[in-house]
Amino acid sequence: MKTLMPYATLAGEVTFKVAAAKLDGRDLPLSMLSQQERVVALHQVERQKWDEARLDLRVRIPEAELAEGPWSDVVCVAVLTEGVSNLRTVTRLNRSADGTWVGSPTLARDACRTRAELSVSVVATVDGVPGRIIGGSEENWLVDVLARKPVRQRELHINEVDFGENQKPYEWLHAFKDAPWLVETSGDMPTVHLNTGFEGITELLGSGGSTMEKAVRGLIAAQIATEAWTAMFHSAVSDIEVAEDGSLEWPSGWRDWVLRAMLPDVLPDLSPADALSEIHSRRVETSGWNELQPRIQYAASRRARVAKNLGTAIRELDRSDEGDQ
Amino acid sequence: MGNERGEGFGIWLARQLRRQDMTQAELAAALGITRAGVSAWITGRAEPREDKKRAIAEILGTDEATVHLRTVDAPAARPIAWYHRPAHADGGREFGNAAAFAFDADLAVLAREATQNSLDERHDDDHPVRVRYVLHELSGEHLRSFLDALAWEDLLPHYEVAAAQKQKVGGVIAEGLRDLRETDTLLLLRIDDFNASGLTGPEYGDGRFAAVVRRQLDSHKTSGHAGGSYGLGKATLWATSRLGLVLINSTLSTPHEGRRERRVIGRLDLPWREVDGQAYAGPAWLGEEDTDPEFKGVSRSWWADERTTERLHLSRVGSDPGTSFLVVGAHDAAGDAGTVQEMHDKIVRSLAENFWAAMTHGEATAPIMEASVTTLRNGQVLIKEERVDPHAHEPARCRALKAYLDGGTVDHLAGPEQVALAHVPLTVPPLRGDKGPGVDHRAVLLVTPADDADTKPNHLVCMRGNRMTVSVRRVPDLPMGTNPFQAVLLAGHATGARTEDADLAEAFLRASEPPEHDDWNRTEELAARYARGALSRIRDFRREMNTVVRHLVARREQKTGGGPAVLRELLRLDGGGTSAGRRIDSHPTVRNVDGELDSSGAWRVRVEVKLPPRDDAWVMMPVAKFDVRSGSKPSVRWAELVAGENCHVENGHLRFDARMSTASFSGVTDVASHPVPAEMARLVIDLQKARSGAA
Amino acid sequence: MSRHADDLPEQLGLLRDAVAARNLTRGVLTGQESPPFVALAREAERIKGAGSRWNVRPLRELFDDARRLHDESGRTGADSWLAPRLHYTLRLTRAEAADPALWNYIALVVAPDYVVWRHLPKTARDGKRPAVTADRFCGPHYKQAFARLWWAAELFRDGDDYRPAVAACRNQDVLNTVLRLDVIDHRPTARAVTRMLEDGIVRTGREVNALATAINAAASTLMYEVLASDEGPDAEAFRYWMDELDMAPPAPRKTLPAGPGDGAIPEGAVDVMATYFEKLFAEAPVRGKEPKDAEEVPIDV
Known part of the structure; x- marks a missing residue:
């Protein structure tokens, strides 16, 4: 997939950083910002309630290129968006004397559910057309209003709970109190519920122990992960949407990621778009869906590194046998 | 100089007699008095009457005023010339000044060593010492005129013999001579300092002058000021000259021989050589032949006139005390600075890197030093005077120090320009043989976010004294995801305190430094001077400073939650950072x-x-x-x-x-x-x- | 199947997607059975800081009225009636409205019968019983039976004036197509679209879709916010309106209520966008008017 622009755009990079932030006018500790992960975490134990976050932005745009190109009325804007809350605020930035663009986009607590994406666009008049987007940041930031640590969430939730305890809001797990774990794939992020009431599971999955215990731990983790990936894949496939014109749309959030990561293992000979179309048609037309299951299983086991974990366990077993003799 | 008083009559008169090769008896005879009378004047027991002074003036060939004021020598000045030290009577040979060649001729090192000396010799502590580097490229007439002033024709035979030798120094000199001949250019590097002590003290013996000019291998920096601060570092001056030649003009902070301005001498370092059948030991001096019988064959500094300093490119601006060193045939053997522009930049960079702290000042305080670099070609400005701006080179560290000087630090970092301050305890143990619990000193630790362009973040600079850098080290064991920072530790006098604990800490830390002054660790001096346990105090201090840095940059600890690590790793949505699943496309x-x-x-x-x-x-x-x-x-x-x-x-x-x-x-x-x-x-x-x- | 308001819990709760999905049985979707209210009420989470904002009764009455008033005239007509009144009655911040758990609760616990009445297809394919699609109970904001109406009112209103939102909800293609586009998060853009509806510049579903596609495609090169700037709504005024709920009368049945007075959309900005869109629309091909239909239906990437 390649894109063409109908007018001149910037070749140089647009980069930016959030240098600092304030919550209702008070400085946010710098430890709540991660320059490496490009995340701002706004939830502080000390300040449960706040109304407005103000972000201190520093943007670098290719100044030299701009000066020589066919662009006029150049404006640099910061864009804060969040899909679920229909958040979209666009803040004009100001050019400072040293050529960087600075500004303070604000985020109202009431306007954002979990995390907003912060990007920067450069807008200019090109060939007499005003308001053209001529460049934008590629490495964007996340502003997380719920997080206590500035990290990009890249892991599933793992919820350790005693299924037998009938504890709000997990009463429904009571029905599964003899299961060691359960995978739930609806919602913002899939969750693996680990049943702490299942004797020994916490200790087994914990840290330390003999090499044999570690090998078994790897095996169990791979087993749980395989189930999780399989469940996530099915959930993602069922979320593929058919647009008005009959074309297919990639699902959003983690489902998009799961499909893009696993489809090359499920249907290796197809481009991502073709694989999406193939998997969708097999599912709704019920033909060829069953034949696909082994491939889904395979893709999930690759994600869960079953081969490596099983191999380690077998080797460990061999070694302990030798010790017995 | 104003109403400054001249030398004592006796000392002055004794020198005039030596300069004129006249004995006390001869003077007594000429004046028609007894030899004992002359002796009484010279030993200071008596001073001649006015009529005798008039007569003395006549005999010495000068005017009455000179005899009265005694701020200058009688004009029958001895010729200024190169005096080459004869070879050792035992026939021992030295091939090149060992001290000079212990250093690589690296301009960055020169700038560091020479400037550190200036800094250590600051005269008036309320004002900055000013350091000025001037690169001056000479060619054509300008070159000719300089070489004439230098009596180049007299030196050339010595150079040619030295260049023919196979040792390292021979090669360097040969290269320098060839370059001079082929390009007809010569590069001079002048290093001036102002508001510094200047080369005070007698020609020989203890004093700054002798330490620099005479004792090349003297690495002893005495804690007092008798020997001045000129340590081994001064050898870098000679090492930077391809011709082993450095000229010096000093304005003294305390008069010598009743004089302060234009104390001039040149020193040349060559290996043992034989010229016109005569063997020479090595060094040679440009100056007056010493009249003191004890130092026959040695030339001494002279009080030059302005015209001479002009011709030798040694003129100083104003009468502020300090010294000008002129490195003749300057070069950068490190090889990364070939053109004058590159050399200029390299010096600026080295000054900024090594002395950003001394050059940083608060709103209400002056810096310890100021520095600039200028480049000329045949007297015309090639690169105009560039004042070294520490903030341009070390933005984060300078910001940290400035915030400290202005009292603008915070406890926790909350902004990209903020500076967090914490204290690091240092327990100074008692001296060996003393009783007592030791004294607690609180070193100052500053941490600030690193600049975007910083390529070496997460380092801790340790300083003491006049904010001299002892070490720059990466802080170990930082947790993942730590935001880039710079940290500065100020200990002893670098904290700005002149309290007893700061004095003690300063001495203790100095004792723990090796000769290179680049670490705080076990040294012989430490073991010899301090009570048992001194080494563990140093180690505690070093460990503690890292701990404090980690604490200041740490994220507030949270329970990570999120379940067993082994499982989390397999459930990462980005494949755990590995490229698992990234296949080569098998479709068009x-x-x-x-x-x-x-x-x-x-x-x-x-x-x-x-x-x-x-x-x-x-x-x-x-x-x-x-x-x-x-x-x-x-x-x-x-x-x-x-x-x-x-x-x-x-x-x-x-x-x-x-x-x-x-x-x-x-x-x-x-x-x-x-x-x-x-x-x-x-x-x-x-x-x-x-x-x-x-x- | 209709439930008496008296049998309902007093206050709204939150029902997580997982719980909602588990209880959306075929029977619930076809309207043959009700969701298990008691079990759901037990699994629901309480809303922190509960107050009169979360009272169930005014909502239930609103749904009953919507159904009563439109049973004969046609249920699609209920959307434009209900949207502003739902928004007026259920006063939420956008952050709260973005939580699907709230809408799950309303659909499964408060008014499952309304969802079925409004969205059950008249006929079904292959002889099966017609069933409501699950996303009307538990789905994204532009699909879920109540979320889409609340959000339509929120995104298309002009300050306290709900009339543009009514115009938007009268056209099912606006709800189905335009509501889901990110471009309407810019108020002057949303208002320009409803103004074109009011002025009759766009009428049919196909015209709405063609306009939507044109606006969406042009937004890949244009920053509408720079062309027509809008300070955005006044967050404090909105807060005040939310807090004022207890003082406000119930939503009038015959006339439109007044929405939050958080600032009208700048007229000039709307003019700029409307002029732009009219020009784009004039140049856009409208499906059905084209000489030939698209042959291929490629997949989006």
Whole structure:
């Protein structure tokens, strides 16, 4: 997939950083910002309630290129968006004397559910057309209003709970109190519920122990992960949407990621778009869906590194046998 | 100089007699008095009457005023010339000044060592010491005139013999001579300091002058000021000269021989050599031949006139005390600075890197030093005076120090320009033999976020004394995801305190430094001077400073939650940072698209396709879409598809030949299918599998 | 199947997607059975800081009225009646409205019968019993039966004036297509679209879709916010309106209520966008008017 622009755009990079932030006018500790992960975490134990976050932005745009190109009325804007809350605020930035663009986009607590994406666009008049987007940041930031640590969430939730305890809001797990774990794939992020009431599971999955215990731990983790990936894949496939014109749309959030990561293992000979179309048609037309299951299983086991974990366990077993003799 | 008093009459008179090769008896005879009378004057027991002074003036060939004021020597000045030290009587030979060649002729090192000396010799502690570097390239007439002033013709035979020798120093000199001959240019590097002590003290014996000019191998920096601060570092001056030649002009902070201004001497370091059948030990001095019988054959500094300093490129601006060193034939053997511009920049960089702290000042305080670099060519400015701005080179560290000097630090970092301050305890143990618990000193630790352009973040600079850098180290064991920072530790006098604990800490830390002054660790001096346990105090201090840094930059600890690590690793949505799942494409992909809008508003595109190896042909559908802000992208139809290389158009599909790695086609979009005019949207080109029945 | 308001919990709760999905049985979707209220009420989470904002009764009455008033005239007509009144009655911040758990609760616990009444297809394919699609109970904001109406009112209103939102909800294609586009998060853009509806510049579903596609595609190269700037709504005024709920009368049945007075959309900005869109629309092909239909239906990437 390649894109063409109908007018001149910037070749140089647009980069930016959030240098600092304030919550209702008070400085946010710098430890709540991660320059490496490009995340701002706004939830502080000390300040449960706040109304407005103000972000201190520093943007670098290719100044030299701009000066020589066919662009006029150049404006640099910061864009804060969040899909679920229909958040979209666009803040004009100001050019400072040293050529960087600075500004303070604000985020109202009431306007954002979990995390907003912060990007920067450069807008200019090109060939007499005003308001053209001529460049934008590629490495964007996340502003997380719920997080206590500035990290990009890249892991599933793992919820350790005693299924037998009938504890709000997990009463429904009571029905599964003899299961060691359960995978739930609806919602913002899939969750693996680990049943702490299942004797020994916490200790087994914990840290330390003999090499044999570690090998078994790897095996169990791979087993749980395989189930999780399989469940996530099915959930993602069922979320593929058919647009008005009959074309297919990639699902959003983690489902998009799961499909893009696993489809090359499920249907290796197809481009991502073709694989999406193939998997969708097999599912709704019920033909060829069953034949696909082994491939889904395979893709999930690759994600869960079953081969490596099983191999380690077998080797460990061999070694302990030798010790017995 | 104003109403400054001259020397004592006796000392002055004794020197005048030596200068004139006249004995006390001869003077007594000329004056018609007893020898004992002259002796009484010289030993200071008596001073002659006015009429005798008039007579003395006449005998010495000067005027009365000179005898009265005694601020200058009688004009029968001895000739200024090069005096080469004769070879050792024992026939021992030295090939090159060991001290000079212990250092590589690196301009960065020179700038560091020479400036540290200036800093250590600051005269008035309320004002900055000013350091000025001038690179001056001479050629043609300007070069000729300088060499004349230098009595080059007298030196040349010595150089030629030295250059012919096989030792390292011989090679360097040969290179320098050849360069001078072939390019007809000579580079001078002048290092001036102002508001510094100047080279005070007698010609020989203890004093700053002798330490610099006489004792080349003297590495002893005494803690008092008798020997001055000139340690081994001064040898870098000679090492930087390809000709082993440095000229000196000093304005003294305390008079010597009743004089302060234009104490001039030159020193040349050559290996043992034989010239015109005479053997020479090595060093040579440009000056007056010493009249003191004890130092026969040695030349001493002289009080030069302004014309001489002018000709030797040694003139100093104003009468502030300090010294000017002129390195003749300066070069950078490190090799990364060839042109004068590069040398200029290298000196600026070295000054900024090594003395950013001394040059940083608060709102209400002056810096400890100021520095500038200028480059001239034949007296014309080539690169105008560049004041070294520490903030431009070390923004984060300077910000940290400035915040400390201005009292503008915080406890926790909350902004990119903020500086957090914490204290690091140092327990100074008692001296060996003393009783007592030791004294607690609180070193100052400053941490601030690193600048964006910083390529070496997360370092801790340790300083003491006049903010001299002892070490720069990466802080170990930082947790993952720590935001880049710079940290500065100020200990002892560097804290700005002149309290007892600061004095003790300063001495203790100095004792723990090796001769290179680049670490705080076990040394012999430490073991000899301090009570047992001194080493562990140092170790505690070093450990503690890292702990405090980690604490200041740490994220507030949270329970991570999130379940067992072993499981989390397998459930990462980004594949745990590994490239698992990233396969080589096994389907045709668009490698490149070129295109433009034609006059009808249609896109004309040329597409290059990458094909994976396969024995069968590929049948693909080219897809053109308009990009959108969100949601599905509308497709546009093709008005025209034209096959290119390895490609055939069949029923609106593309058939790519088997066993080919690339193919191409071009196409024109159907304007009637554009959801908006083409100039309003981005065009996306892709390939999809041809679907049966579609065509 | 209709439930008496008296049998309902007093206050709204939150029902997580997982719980909602588990209880959307075929029977619930076809309207043959009710969701298990008691079990759901037990699994629901309480809303922190509960107050009169979360009272169930005014909502239930609103749904009953919507159904009563439109049973004969046609249920699609209920959307434009209910949207502003739902927004007026259920006063939420956008952050709260973005939580699907709230809408799950309303659909499964408060008014499952309304969802079925409004969205059950008249006929079904292959002879099966017609069933409501699950996303009307538990789905994204542009699909879920109540979320889409609340959000339509929120995104298309002009300050306290709900009339543009009513115009938007009268056209099912606006709800189905335009509501889901990110471009309407810019108030002047949303208002320009409803103004074109009011002025009759766009009428049919196909015209709405063609306009939506044009606006969406042009937004890939244009920053509408720079062309027509809008300070955005006044967050404090909105807060005040939310807090004022207890003072406000119930939503009038015959006339439109007044929405939050958080600032009208700048007229000039709307003019700029409307002029732009009219030009784009004039140049856009409208499906059905084209000489030939698209042959291929490629997949979005």
